[in-house]
Amino acid sequence: MIEFRNVSKIFKSKTRTVEALKNINLTIEKGDIFGVIGFSGAGKSTLLRMVNLLEKPTSGQIFVDGQDLSKLSEKELRQAKKNIGMIFQHFNLLRSKTVFDNVAMPLKLRKTPKSVIEERVNELLRFVDLSDKANSYPNQLSGGQKQRVGIARALATNPSILLCDEPTSALDPQTTTSILQLLKRVNQEYDVTILIITHEMEVIKQICNRVAVMQNGEIIEEGTILDIFSKP
Ligand code: ADP
Ligand code: ADP
Numbered sequence: 001m002i003e004f005r006n007v008s009k010i011f012k013s014k015t016r017t018v019e020a021l022k023n024i025n026l027t028i029e030k031g032d033i034f035g036v037i038g039f040s041g042a043g044k045s046t047l048l049r050m051v052n053l054l055e056k057p058t059s060g061q062i063f064v065d066g067q068d069l070s071k072l073s074e075k076e077l078r079q080a081k082k083n084i085g086m087i088f089q090h091f092n093l094l095r096s097k098t099v100f101d102n103v104a105m106p107l108k109l110r111k112t113p114k115s116v117i118e119e120r121v122n123e124l125l126r127f128v129d130l131s132d133k134a135n136s137y138p139n140q141l142s143g144g145q146k147q148r149v150g151i152a153r154a155l156a157t158n159p160s161i162l163l164c165d166e167p168t169s170a171l172d173p174q175t176t177t178s179i180l181q182l183l184k185r186v187n188q189e190y191d192v193t194i195l196i197i198t199h200e201m202e203v204i205k206q207i208c209n210r211v212a213v214m215q216n217g218e219i220i221e222e223g224t225i226l227d228i229f230s231k232p
Contacts (some may be wrong), residue, residue, distance in 0.1 A: 001193050002028040002051055002161065007060035009046050009217075020046040022217040024060070028210075030160075033187050033194045035204040038214035044197035047214070048163050052084055053077065063095055064161070082110070085154030085192075089166035091146040093138040099125070099149050100134040106156040112128040124152040127189075128182065144175035151182060153174065155190060176200075180207045186210060205229070 009021040009030045028034045036044050049055040050062055053069060062069045064080060072080060093102050100121055105115045125131045128148040138146055147167065154162055164183070168176040184207050186192050196203060204211050204225070211228050213221040221228055 001030040001032070001065060002026075002136075002195065003063040004047075004050075005061045005063070006062045007050070007062060008059045009043075009050070009055065019209060019217050021057075024219060026212060026219060028193065028195055028223070030193055031187070031191075032210055033184070033196070033208050035208035035211040036195070036197045036214055037199065037201065037204050037211060039199060041216075042214040043217040044214055045165065047194065051161070052086060052163055053081060056118050056204055061227065064125070082157045083159050084161045084163060085159040086116070086163040086165065087147065087150040087154050087167050089169045091138070091150045091170075093146060093149055093153075095138050098135050098137060099130060099141070102138070102149055103152045103156055106153060110157065119157060121152075126153055127155075127185075128152045142175070143171050147171065147175075147179050148182065151179075151186065158190075160192060162192045162194045164194060164198075166198055166200075167196060169198070169200065173202070176202070179207065183207060 004024045004026040005026040007021055008019070011018040011020055024047065035046060038044055046055060050057060051064065066081070069077070069080070094105070103121045104117050107120060122131070125134055128151055130148055130152070131144060132143065133141065138149070143151065150209055168179050173181060180203065183194060187194050196208065198204065208225060210224055212219045212226065
């Protein structure tokens with residue numbers, strides 16, 4: 001589903017050169033809830049941003065559904081972006097728009113008919129249990145509710161991949177658990193493959209089936225949760 005093949009990324013400026021990713025090889029299978037854990041600066045965001053076409057490898061290849069991302073036409077690129085949703089640590093909601101309009105945004109940008117938008121957004125708001133907040137604004141919501149809006153928005157275009165950038169780092173432990181349970185339902189009920197980057201071990205332990213441990217731009221361990229956590 002997502003494959004990194006010998007991927008390296010070098011950031012060069014006048015004063016310094018950073019090798020953010022060093023020869024990464026990684027396969028994320030369809031249906032996985034895959035966690036990438038590591039300290040700040042390990043290269044996790046750079047890895048994630050490449051799947052979303054926000055960053056290009058210096059060398060190596062990334063395949064999504066068997067397609068080499070560097071070889072896509074304009075049209076295929078638009079399709080690829082529609083197929084990938086993303087949620088963020090600080091939710092990234094538009095403050096001036098209601099919950100409904102935040103979730104509708106990706107569909108409006110794609111010129112989706114109004115009636116289709118209505119139906120889809122209402123379905124997603126039911127799924128994240130926020131139907132009663134459709135006309136509220138983000139600053140009227142708790143952190144957990146904001147992230148649920150983020151999840152609904154990420155699912156609007158019916159993607160098969162959801163990228164999660166520190167999805168619970170701004171939330172308390174109880175809210176974290178409820179968001180992780182919701183992500184599990186996204187995985188199961190919407191058939192979405194999930195890639196999560198985090199520095200929180202709890203996140204990995206609660207929902208991931210596979211995990212990669214990153215350090216200084218390298219994957220130093222990879223396997224099932226049992227593989228990684230049963231080691232002495
Ligand atoms: P993490 O997400 O694990 O904290 P990052 O992928 O953000 O790690 O960063 C990995 C390394 O790459 C860090 O040393 C960071 O400073 C560097 N880096 C990331 N993005 C850029 C950029 N746009 N320009 C220069 N250096 C960058
Ligand atoms: P969640 O479990 O979704 O994070 P909380 O239990 O934190 O929700 O919030 C409970 C209720 O308090 C919610 O109905 C929410 O509307 C309200 N609430 C929480 N934080 C705020 C806030 N900053 N401003 C207005 N209402 C809030």
